[in-house]
Amino acid sequence: MNPNSKRTFAKAWVAGALATAFAWPLLAQAQDEIVVGAVMPITGAFAASGLPGYNALRMAQEDINAAGGINGKKLRIAFEDSTANNSGAVNAYIKLVKQHNPPFIFLSNLSTQVLATEPEIAKARIPSVTPGGAVALDARKNPYIFRTRPGDVLGAGALAWGITDSLKKSKPGILYTQDDYGTGAANALEELLKKSGVAVVAKEPYNARDNDFSAQLLNAKNKGADVLVTFNYNRDGALLLKQRKSLGIELPLVSGTGMASPGTLDLVEAADVANMLVAADTVLGEDVGPASAEFVRRYVITYKMRPDSFGASYYDAAMMMAEGLRKVGPDAEKLRAYLAGVKNFKGVARTYTTDPATGNMAHTVNMAVFRPGTKELQSVAVYPK
């Protein structure tokens, strides 16, 4: 061997030894863990709506690993920020698939982001869950998407019941965000009310980033609405509540679960949520069971805020996924089949049973009001009755 060859050999040996030394812990770690993905709005305009899910998934990861992980392997949730727009969600999803090829992915809580990502989900054939309820998502019939919250058709049914049967009102005015979620839900509610002989007297769309809702609120009032219905996110929901009060509008307000989220409630005062009926999905705590109450207690201690139904449904989805991984292993197709067959899984938000035709796992909505003078929810009925 000439001296040059010797030097080259020595260099290659040193490089190989160094690479092995550095890569070994990573390889060992990769063998000892199962990585699943999560796409959620962690920054940007919708961060407030994504935070409960982000917190709950981190808590679920800790709990799953504390309970022995997945058959002895650690579970790791790789988070990718979907930011505030659809392209951000699609890019985040693709990045997760390319980097980790995970057996499971948690999808954004924003239906519009899930809808934008749906073609990629169909291509990747990786089972996933979302709490997003958009009507348009039902039409896609994607067998790899499961939904852990009530869909907006069910939610609209609950709101229609709240308007006509609970509040005995007959002239609703609807204010809604102009996107897949708001428009779909508003149309579904209008259709349902029409079937009961109730005509919507005002339909006022707005952009989710709008700040001034005085025109929409006053229009609905002046068109003779006897009840306001809103389909909103957090910040816009809180602004609607504040502006309803500052404009002196005393009409009762019926809304989806966004109004009961801490992202909304932290921005308003107890007086702002008076005279409201909320289709709250679920009222976490003792009403659901001791595990739910314990989840609320720990969540509040850990994150210094109350959990909401979105966060709780992510936590439950993680537990169902972990159970599935333990039973069928990290095989995406087998895990999809497992999730499609879930029956009576008792979570912290509710009991889940998958409808294999739609992927819907939640089939009831809790109608709730705020206890007088507080921002605490109190269940008044469960829909369907």
Place this chain on the structure above:
Amino acid sequence: MSQFIQLVINAVAVGSIYAVVALAFEIAYESTGVVNFATGQLVTIGALLGASALVFTGTHFASAYLLVVLGMAVVGLLFFVGVFMPLRKQPAVTIIIGTVAIGIAVQNVAQLVWGSMPIGTKSPVGSQTLAFGGVVVSLHTLYVIGVSALLILGVYLLLYRSALGSQFRALAQDPEAARLMGIRVNRLYSLTWILVCALAGIAGLLLGPMWFIEVSIGEGVGLKAFAAAIIGGFGSIPGAILGGLLVGLTETLGAAYISSAYKEAIVFALMFVFLLVRPQGLFGERISDRA
């Protein structure tokens, strides 16, 4: 009728804030020749500083407001040293792109410092409402209109009724001649940026209790104030006032009586019409003449 009155009062409050921000656009443009597309983000910084100052001072409004004005003065000096001085001899397009880039950078830094969650703040006049003849108006709405009017009056007196104002106007007309006349041009430039930032910051302070503060709060305000400056005419204080009020009224009344879905489209359609038909705006000169 009561709905119309109520809408007009709300529109005037929002329009007053647009007018103040439009004034910040115009002062920067008149004195330094820069169309500052980071103005919206300066509104954001003012609002966020206000939220922090209120926490820091235990909701002592006078101290908090003073801290915000001082903080914005520092931001103005930084803008002068870090943005204006390096860019001042560049072509207009470079300066415009530079201010857009600075705006994006400022917003991202704000997100790192304050996070993305909306923040609710209180008004010095509380959350009470006044009711008269079927019209309900919050005290803060009236407060916004009053403070904006005082600010605009103050800027008018500063620019047209003071020695310093004469220097500002001399600088706007011909910086070289102003320098030859002994005016300390760089000092005036720095004062201009302090004034611009203070105005934007106070607009942010006023917005806080009306809306919630978040890192994107200034984006829309900046764009609509720019539309107001175009409509009113760049380089004119009455133009900024009228432009701001017109944008506020168009936005609110358009949402109420034409379409709430297209209210922003209506505002920018109005700006577009002005650019086509009367590019100098109601009182000013063509923006393209400077660019």
